[in-house]
Structure formats: C-alpha cells, structure tokens
Amino acid sequence: MNKDIIRNLLDKKVELEQRISAIEADFSKGRSQDFAEQTSENENNEVLSEIHLEAQRELNLINQAITRSDNNEYGLCRLCQQAISPERLKVLPYIDTCINCAK
Numbered sequence: 001m002n003k004d005i006i007r008n009l010l011d012k013k014v015e016l017e018q019r020i021s022a023i024e025a026d027f028s029k030g031r032s033q034d035f036a037e038q039t040s041e042n043e044n045n046e047v048l049s050e051i052h053l054e055a056q057r058e059l060n061l062i063n064q065a066i067t068r069s070d071n072n073e074y075g076l077c078r079l080c081q082q083a084i085s086p087e088r089l090k091v092l093p094y095i096d097t098c099i100n101c102a103k
Contacts, residue, residue: 005093006069009062016059023052058094065094077101 026048068074075084077098084098095102 002069002075002089005089006066006074009065009069009093013059013062013066016055016062019055020052020059023048023055027052061094064096068096 027045065074068076075089076082077084078096079101080098082098082100084095088095088099
C-alpha cells in the first residue's frame with residue numbers, strides 16, 4: 001500500500017510543480033496599460049498568489065513525505081515512532097504524526 005501512496009505523492013508533486021510554474025509564468029507576463037484592466041489583473045494576482053502559496057506549502061509537505069520514504073521512515077509517527085494507521089495515510093498521505101500525537 002505504501003508504494004501506491006508514494007506513487008500518488010510523486011504524481012501530485014509533478015502536478016503541483018506544473019501548477020507553480022504556470023502561475024510563476026503568469027506573474028512574469030507584462031501588465032496591461034489600461035487602468036481598468038490593471039485592476040482586474042491585480043485582483044487576479046491576489047487569487048493566484050494564494051493558490052501559489054498553498055501549492056508551495058503542499059509541495060513542501062509532499063517532498064518531506066518522499067524524503068521520509070527514501071529514509072524508510074514513511075508511515076511512522078515522528079513523535080512516538082509508532083505506525084500511522086493506513087486509513088490516516090490514505091486521507092493525508094503526507095502526514096507525519098499518528099492520530100494520538102496529533103491530538
């Protein structure tokens with residue numbers, strides 16, 4: 001099961017990297033000279049900034065989970081070293097604490 005979860009994490013990593021690149025490419029585009037259009041672009045940039053930030057956060061969590069997998073630590077709670085339930089990992093594949101320690 002861990003192999004399936006890791007494969008899904010790797011797929012999600014690629015998806016997030018593409019999303020981040022697309023957002024950064026959009027940010028690097030020139031802006032309109034029209035004031036009304038600039039207002040719309042600024043609103044769009046605020047939304048894109050939030051999406052960008054969230055994608056970066058999720059990518060960071062995924063990278064940490066992949067590193068734990070590479071170190072044979074995936075699925076173990078970082079606090080108590082006990083196994084994290086498979087059900088919890090299915091829902092939150094990059095989680096690093098068991099349900100007891102998360103409380």
